[in-house]
Amino acid sequence: MSNAKEVRPFGIRDKVGYMFGDLANDFSFIFASTYVMVFYTKIMGISTAMVGTMFLIARCIDAFTDIGMGRIVDSSKPTKNGRIRPWILRMCGFVALASFLMYQSFLVNAPYGAKVAYMFVTYILWGSIFYTSINIPYGSMASVISSEPKDRSSLSVFRSVGGTFAGILIGVMAPSLVYYTDEAGNQVVSAGRISLVAGAFSVIAVICYLLCYFMTTERVEYVPKTTEKKSVGATLKSLLTNRALLGMIVSAVLLLLASLMGQGINVYLFADYFKNTSALSIFSLLMLPCVILMAMFSTKLATRFGKKECGVAGMAASAVLYLIMGILHIQNVWAFVVGAFFAMLGMYFFQTQCWALVTDVIDDVEVQTGSRDDGTIYGIYSFSRKIGQAIAGGLSGWALGWIGYDSLAAGQTQEVANGIYNLSTFFPAVIYLLCALALQFIYPLSKKRVDSNVAELQKRANAQKNA
Structure with a gap:
């Protein structure tokens, strides 16, 4: 009991530290x-088809490494610094180094086969091995930093804020550092600059990982499994038939599809429909005030009404607003920007809370099976998100082809422009509605059930201590 008293209470230090991890x-x-x-094609001269093939192979490898790392995390024994947290310290240097190695151009004049081999090795080493070895423990950490639903909601919000800030920093800084203007006025990628930027970002990443490690604390005590250890196949079969996990995966993948599809289509929307690309920068920055607003209110709303309940309301509200925007067929770009701001608020509520659903699912599985599989569950979730990202990556291109977009034309016909507008409004309306329905009818973890699970696990932990 003396050790428990020494644990620092959960607070802003943990939230900010967890944010640094993302x-x-x-x-x-x-x-x-x-x-x-951009690096592989424009600097190394590798074909887009070969790069696409590598991405596909990497995602196949991820099916094994994501879940495999999850099993490794679940098998980790407690140390004085925690059970999951030490993986951040162990792997941060490796993932940063692998990231830096991807952008080295010393083989630019080498035979094509050598360049392709180097690309495959460095990318898979970074993404499927080292990034996985730190991302799975990082995602699993939220379930052991605190057992309280309110605290986990806060961690989810701060993680989303961290990702948003990183996206904005990279989006603002990288283009001016990576590109230079040649004598003809063309924007050209610099091999030396992209390598330096990758190195700088790798160093910053290590610093942020260390801040995450030293600022967070594991508080949920590890309870050794009393049931017989299951095989990987039996564990996966049990988890993949779990309704809560399936509901979370379906809703998260739908959210990804709509979000990433929107990012891909919006470039064409502002260029070919509104013919105002300068407004795109302002539109892109809207995610920051949206996330800030949700960071201020989402945890309080989730604590009072429940993450599932608020998520359903938020996604349904976003669906309705995008549907109205589609029907109105707005012509004024600034009216569209204002409408999109309000339409995105509901979606961003769910996005800031979706990471907390993972911890709720981990608790629910433990209550039902007696087995705590933090890493394996997060590994399955992580892989499902990668599949969603892969589908969404091709979806925008396929959709543009369906509406007759001509990439070689200086301008698009009005019919195509209207098709782009419809894709940017009706598509998210339909997907957000499906997401709300998945949360309502598939995902079973209401506020009442989440609170009941937390109480049950605390009861079991107390009984284990007193045994």
């Missing part, structure tokens, strides 16, 4: 999502 992740992940294909 900042660290995204200094390599968002930068890679934005620039790794």
Whole structure:
């Protein structure tokens, strides 16, 4: 009992520390999502088809490494610094180094096969091995930093804030650092600069990982499994038939589809429908005030009414507002920007809280099975999100083809422009509605059930101590 008294109470230090963890992740992940294909194609001269093939192979490998790392985390034994948290310290240097190595151009004049081999090795080493080895423990950590639903909601919000800040910093800083203007006025990617930027971001990522490690504390005590250890196959079969996990995955993948599809289509919306690309920058910055507003209110709302309940209301509200915008067929770009701001608020509520659903699912599985599988559950969730990202990555291109978009034309016909507008409004309206329905009818963890699970696990933990 004396050890328990020494544990620092949960507070702002944990929230900010956890936020730094997502900042660290995204200094390599968002930068890679934005620039790794640019580097491979424009600097290394590798075909887009080969890069796409590599991405597909990497996602297949992720199916094993994400869940495998989850099992490793679940098998980790407690140390004086925690059970899951030490993985941040162990792996932060490796993921940063692997990220830096992806952007080295010393093989630019080498045979094509050598360049492709280097691309495959460094990208898979970074994304499928080292990034996975730190992201799975990081995501699993939220369930052991605190057992309180309110605290977990706060961690989810701060994680979302961290990701948003990283996205804005990279979006604002990287283009001016990576590109230069040649004598003809063209924007050209600099091999040396992109390598330096990758190195700087890797160093910043390590600093943020260390801040995450030293500012957070594990408080949920590890209870050894009393049931017989299951095989990987039996564990996966049990988890993949769990309604709460399936509901969370369906709703999260739907959210990703709508969000990433929107990001891809909005570039064409402002260029070809509104013919005002300068407004796109302001529109892109809207996510910051949206996330800030949700950071201020979402935890209080989730604590009072429940994460599921507020998520359903938020996604339904966003669906209705996007539907209205689609029907109105707004012509004025600034009216659209204002409408989109309010339409995104409900969506951003769920986005800031979706990470907290993972911890609720982990608790629910433990109550039902007696087995706590933090890492495995987060590994399955992480892999499902990657599949959603892969689908969404191609969806915007396919959708533009369906409406007749001509990439070689200087301008699009009015019919195509209207099709782009419809994609940017009716598509999110439908997907957000489906997300609300998935939360309502598939995901079973209401506020009452979440609170009941927390009480049951606390009761079991107390009984274990007194045994």
